[in-house]
Structures are given as C-alpha cells and as structure tokens.
C-alpha cells in the first residue's frame with residue numbers, strides 16, 4: 001500500500017439485519033466512502049441513518065451483506081488479527097467490566113499493543129489521571145466516555161474510529177476531547193468519527209459525509225457541502241418596502257414589516273446589486289448582514305428533502321437524482 005492509498009475505502013457497502021424477507025431491515029444501502037491518510041473525516045446523519053451500522057462494518061465487527069471495505073489495504077472482518085494492533089476503536093458503549101479500576105482496564109488494553117502509550121500518560125490525555133484507582137462501575141457517564149477514548153488511544157493506533165466521542169460530555173470536557181482529537185490528527189493519526197454535533201464536524205473535520213436512510217447523500221469539505229445552499233442577506237429599510245422596489249433577479253426575497261431577507265446562491269453578485277440599488281435610492285440598509293449557509297442549514301435541508309425509505313431494490317432518492325451521491329472526493 002502506497003502513502004497515496006486511502007486508509008479506508010468502502011464500495012457499495014450494504015448491511016441487512018434479519019432475514020432477506022420483509023421482516024429484515026437494510027440499514028446501509030450501497031455506501032461509498034474514502035478516508036485519506038492523515039485526515040479527520042466526520043460521518044454525520046439523522047438518527048437511524050446507519051452511521052453505527054457503517055462504522056461496525058469498517059471496524060470489522062460485522063460482515064457486509066454486499067460490497068467491499070478495506071482498511072489499510074486489509075479486509076477488516078477477515079483480517080482482523082492483522083489490523084487489530086494498528087487501529088483504535090471507541091464504541092458508543094465500551095461495556096468494560098465494572099469491578100476493574102480505570103488503570104487496570106487501560107493496562108489490559110495496552111498489553112495488546114506492540115508500542116503502547118504509558119497508561120498514566122493516556123489517562124492524563126483524556127482527563128482521567130485523578131480517577132486511575134476508581135472502579136469502572138463508579139464512573140460517571142462522561143468519565144466512562146473518556147475511558148472508552150483512553151482504551152482506543154492507548155495502543156498509538158494509525159487509524160482511530162470514534163463513534164460519537166463527545167456525546168454525554170459537558171461543554172468543557174467536549175472542548176478538551178476536540179483539542180485532543182485535533183492533536184492526534186496533527187500527529188498523523190487518521191480519524192473517522194461519527195457525531196451528532198454539527199459544530200464538532202465544522203470545527204474538526206477535514207472532510208465529511210452526511211448519511212440519510214443508509215446512504216451518503218452529500219460529502220466533501222464543509223465549504224463544498226454548504227456551497228449549494230443559498231446564502232442569506234438581511235437588513236431593515238426605513239419604511240415598509242414594496243417588492244417591486246428591490247430588483248434582485250434570481251433571488252428569493254421575503255418581507256416582514258420593514259425587515260427584508262434575501263436568499264441567493266450568488267452572494268457576491270446579489271450583494272453588489274443590492275448595495276448599488278441602495279446607493280442609487282439613497283437608502284440606508286440598517287443592520288445589514290450577509291452570511292453563507294451553515295452546515296446546520298445544509299443538514300436540515302438534506303433531512304427534509306429526502307423522502308420516506310424506499311424498498312431495498314429501489315436505489316433512487318431525490319439526492320441520487322441530483323447526482324449528489326458519491327460526491328465525496
């Protein structure tokens with residue numbers, strides 16, 4: 001495998017729970033995903049979109065119903081023993097024995113690695129240094145989450161899989177986890193994480209994909225994902241305007257009293273036209289604000305646009321028709 005080969009490459013992945021009959025459910029429906037060496041890739045999606053089901057296939061914890069997945073050039077399910085020392089996995093629930101202490105738990109996992117981090121250093125990294133002697137069953141929810149992260153990190157993995165790493169953490173602990181994840185990426189670790197926090201993806205991800213109903217609906221950098229979404233300009237006029245007064249072709253203009261909101265896919269051009277109009281009219285645009293779409297707006301629009309789940313054999317969604325699927329580069 002060359003340094004240009006992807007670290008994770010999934011093609012046409014499918015995962016079906018239960019039987020092939022009507023009682024079964026296909027949670028992953030032909031998913032393509034590429035994670036490059038050294039990048040931090042975030043997998044986002046609505047509840048039940050299939051993120052965890054996908055992660056488990058990539059982690060080698062389950063076998064795909066169809067399609068292929070390679071991690072560091074290996075089949076993660078069949079070549080688990082080869083991959084195990086090179087990857088770190090943080091599951092949604094670590095489920096470690098409650099009677100062991102924090103230090104004993106991490107020491108046990110360190111023993112499986114060829115060049116582990118020192119246990120004390122690992123616990124300090126995740127903010128559990130003071131809790132080393134505490135039994136796992138006595139940890140708070142947030143502390144358990146940090147123990148899950150410590151176990152994933154202790155083997156100095158080349159690739160780190162983090163399933164909702166900051167869920168259940170208070171804002172301070174979440175910021176600390178983000179900082180740690182950033183440091184690990186900067187040291188060269190490839191990271192694939194799932195999250196419900198769009199801010200987390202915006203802050204951390206080099207690239208991301210948004211899943212819905214078992215498929216990747218859109219992907220790319222944050223800027224690429226939001227590029228298709230209309231930007232918004234808002235301002236207030238001194239008196240209630242009439243729509244004919246605002247010559248802004250190709251935009252959607254809404255009036256609420258004196259307040260005006262303009263949605264446009266060409267922010268610079270519309271803003272130039274608007275300012276030219278205001279200048280010519282001698283009008284002051286109070287509280288003028290112009291901003292690109294946010295990731296949250298893109299996410300909500302995707303969730304709203306894609307309709308009810310299709311039958312398994314019907315691979316057509318509005319998003320697929322728009323050519324968005326597989327857009328991640």
Ligand SMILES: Nc1ncnc2c1ncn2[C@@H]1O[C@H](COP(=O)(O)OP(=O)(O)OP(=O)(O)O)[C@@H](O)[C@H]1O
Nearest residue numbers: 017018025027045046047048049050051052053054
């Ligand atoms: N063991 C199972 N048997 C049957 N269906 C399952 C099983 N596990 C998951 N599912 C279903 O597969 C779908 C995808 O679940 P998954 O946990 O992968 O989604 P997710 O994107 O991780 O969701 P969340 O954001 O809520 O954690 C859901 O509809 C879920 O009910």
